Amino acid sequence: MPDDPTKVMGRALLEDGGYGTRSQFETAVKARADNPNDMTSWSYTPLADMKGNLTPSGLHYERHHGGIPAIDPAKHFLYVHGMVDQAKKFSVADILRLPSITRRYFIECSGNTYEEWAKPKGKNVQFTHGLLSTSEWTGVPFATFARHVGLQDDASWVLGEGADAAVMTRSIPLDKMLTDGLIAYGQNGEMIRPEQGYPLRLVVPGYEGNMMIKWLRRLQVSDRPFMTREETGRYTGLMPNGRARQFYYSMDAKSVITFPSGEMLLPKPGHYEIRGIAWSGRGRVQAVDISMDGGKNWIPARIDDTPEAMSSVRFSCPWFWDGKPAILQSRCIEDSGYVQPTRTELIRLRGDHFFYHYNAIQSWAVAADGSVSNVHV
Amino acid sequence: MSMFRAIVAAVAMLAAVPLIASASGDPAIDTIGSPVSPEELAKFFVIMPDGEGLPPGSGTAAAGLPLYAEKCAMCHGENLEGLEGTGAPPLAGGRGTLATNKPFKSVESYWPYASTLYDYIWRAMPFHEPGSLTPDEVYSITAYILSFGKIIDEGTVLDAKSLSEVKMPNVDGFYVDNGPDRLIYRAQGGATSK
Numbered sequence: 001m002p003d004d005p006t007k008v009m010g011r012a013l014l015e016d017g018g019y020g021t022r023s024q025f026e027t028a029v030k031a032r033a034d035n036p037n038d039m040t041s042w043s044y045t046p047l048a049d050m051k052g053n054l055t056p057s058g059l060h061y062e063r064h065h066g067g068i069p070a071i072d073p074a075k076h077f078l079y080v081h082g083m084v085d086q087a088k089k090f091s092v093a094d095i096l097r098l099p100s101i102t103r104r105y106f107i108e109c110s111g112n113t114y115e116e117w118a119k120p121k122g123k124n125v126q127f128t129h130g131l132l133s134t135s136e137w138t139g140v141p142f143a144t145f146a147r148h149v150g151l152q153d154d155a156s157w158v159l160g161e162g163a164d165a166a167v168m169t170r171s172i173p174l175d176k177m178l179t180d181g182l183i184a185y186g187q188n189g190e191m192i193r194p195e196q197g198y199p200l201r202l203v204v205p206g207y208e209g210n211m212m213i214k215w216l217r218r219l220q221v222s223d224r225p226f227m228t229r230e231e232t233g234r235y236t237g238l239m240p241n242g243r244a245r246q247f248y249y250s251m252d253a254k255s256v257i258t259f260p261s262g263e264m265l266l267p268k269p270g271h272y273e274i275r276g277i278a279w280s281g282r283g284r285v286q287a288v289d290i291s292m293d294g295g296k297n298w299i300p301a302r303i304d305d306t307p308e309a310m311s312s313v314r315f316s317c318p319w320f321w322d323g324k325p326a327i328l329q330s331r332c333i334e335d336s337g338y339v340q341p342t343r344t345e346l347i348r349l350r351g352d353h354f355f356y357h358y359n360a361i362q363s364w365a366v367a368a369d370g371s372v373s374n375v376h377v
Numbered sequence: 378m379s380m381f382r383a384i385v386a387a388v389a390m391l392a393a394v395p396l397i398a399s400a401s402g403d404p405a406i407d408t409i410g411s412p413v414s415p416e417e418l419a420k421f422f423v424i425m426p427d428g429e430g431l432p433p434g435s436g437t438a439a440a441g442l443p444l445y446a447e448k449c450a451m452c453h454g455e456n457l458e459g460l461e462g463t464g465a466p467p468l469a470g471g472r473g474t475l476a477t478n479k480p481f482k483s484v485e486s487y488w489p490y491a492s493t494l495y496d497y498i499w500r501a502m503p504f505h506e507p508g509s510l511t512p513d514e515v516y517s518i519t520a521y522i523l524s525f526g527k528i529i530d531e532g533t534v535l536d537a538k539s540l541s542e543v544k545m546p547n548v549d550g551f552y553v554d555n556g557p558d559r560l561i562y563r564a565q566g567g568a569t570s571k
Contacts, residue, residue: 037464039504066501080410081418088410089417097409148406159423165507167500169423218421227426229497233466233488236551242476244487245554252557282557338557349558353480357556 030059031126039067040166042109044130047277048258053305053314054104055133057188062195063109063131066165069215073191073199076163078145078183082221085150092199095185098140103182103205106134106279106312108251110208110235110356116343117358120374124262128362128374132279134312135196137203138186142177145219154223160202160213161220170211171225172204176249180205180310183216205310206281207249208356210235240351251281253340254359255288255315255332266370269323274301279312280334287333288315294327294363294377295342301330326366327377343376424496428541431495434512435536438529441521444514448503457483457525465504469526472546485526489551491543495519516540 002008028049035041042063045055062068073092081087109131115121122128142158151174158177162168172181182203185192192198197214204211210230225231225247236244255278260266278285284307289298301315315330332340341349343360365375424430446455452465459467471481484494499515501507510518520535529535529543 035464036462037504040464066504066507079413079418079421081413087413087415087418089413090410094409148410161421161423165501167507169500220421220423224425226423227490227493228423229493232490232493232551233482233484233497238475238480238482240476242480242550244475244551245556246551247553247555249555250557338561341561345561349560352478 040065044126045133047125047130057193060133061131065168068194069164079218080145080149083152083155084221088149100138102138104136104311105205107209108132113358120376125258129256135187137184139182139184142181155221157222157225159220159226161218162213163215163217169228170230237354237356252359253280253332253334253338255330256362257328257330260372261364262374264372269321272319274317274319276315276330277312278332284309284335285313286335289331290317291329292326295329325368328364329361331361424492426490426492428537431537432512434516435534436513436516436520437534438520438524438531441517444518445521468522487547489545489548491540
């Protein structure tokens, strides 16, 4: 590093190979989940380091059920068949020729924040909420494919199947697919990353991340759900009476403060800007409230960008920290009027063993010494 | 656009698009994507609860035991308990625990359909050799797992017909509910209560 960059010539263009790299001073990376097998595991997005609403593609959280497949797009096809008039396959080149749309949507793993049901476990926001990322997705609406193959009268479900070693499958209601189901190939302006489904990913806005089938190779239309492993033995929510809620698709309204958050240290009392992320899988974020006293009093936060359906927003709120212990919380209010519940309320609704879809208000305790930690109130 | 220009444009578009004999009559549709035959689609499968999609073949728990020992036990355990350190889930045990404070979810206690077990084994197992089992091997391993969990008799021959007739213990344990939780709109505290 030169002491004065104005006194030496900078480096020439394209010396890094033509793709570009971030500054050597930027070091945030995804964090590996502590699982025995990296082929069926996940990684967390470093949410506290995000500088905007879109997640850089290389920092998008990952969840794989059979590793990351290597797929040559020239040999990859999307088959659309089942209860259709004419079964067809589409090459990636075919799909690139079709009219496309571009939308910003979040994707959240239905297991995001699952470790917080019983006690405060995640030490920082990357581990508590990092199975959430937002991208600009480009692709072809499912409705276009439906027109190409023709839907039969009783068609009501669509199976999405991936070309990974888990040959991941989920059934998706046809209504949803025709409303906003997207066969995506673009993510943040370039082809989707291999970890995110290269070359094709099914995007069903607002639904559980596992339904957004990566490495999509097949859509089978049916008159009933397929009852795959991922919608029976997995990704179902056990209620206290021993029965389980199935097809709980939508990720409910949720928010989290990313600054200050777990493992951070406020150097001294004074002015700070509380910052965070809010999202809803059922609509737009209408408002975000902030509490500095563990939920007794609430004030509105500022929404820092334009809320979009099934997408995330950043929020902020100026705060003067007087040096006394404080408990910071945020709650998301969705445009339907739904308000993000407290943890106590969520457990009243679902008991202790629902596992997935934890969307309760997160609490960060700021101690007198400025240290920040994950707490339940 | 004037009528003249509209006609010229329409004629130009017609001329530019190759005429292809096809089902829809819409050139934009007919020139993108290729029709596929049932033979080409035969490489795919998905098994439905009523047995649709099950292949010909059969298997028994006796035939499944050595296959399980060789291909499954190293992760799922000799007693189908799921070995810690492998990430493999339990396949048996836990009946009667779902309504307790220590619910134990396994194929035996939780999965509602035997078809799902066949589908998943054929699809994705064994973990390190996915898709390598023959239909008879999948029937046999399925029979072994279901027999171990006392869901079928030891001597049952599993095939497309008998597997679709298997009634799993938790078949009635699920209900469709995409939320949001109705309770949140009832008294005893709204969403913002503590």
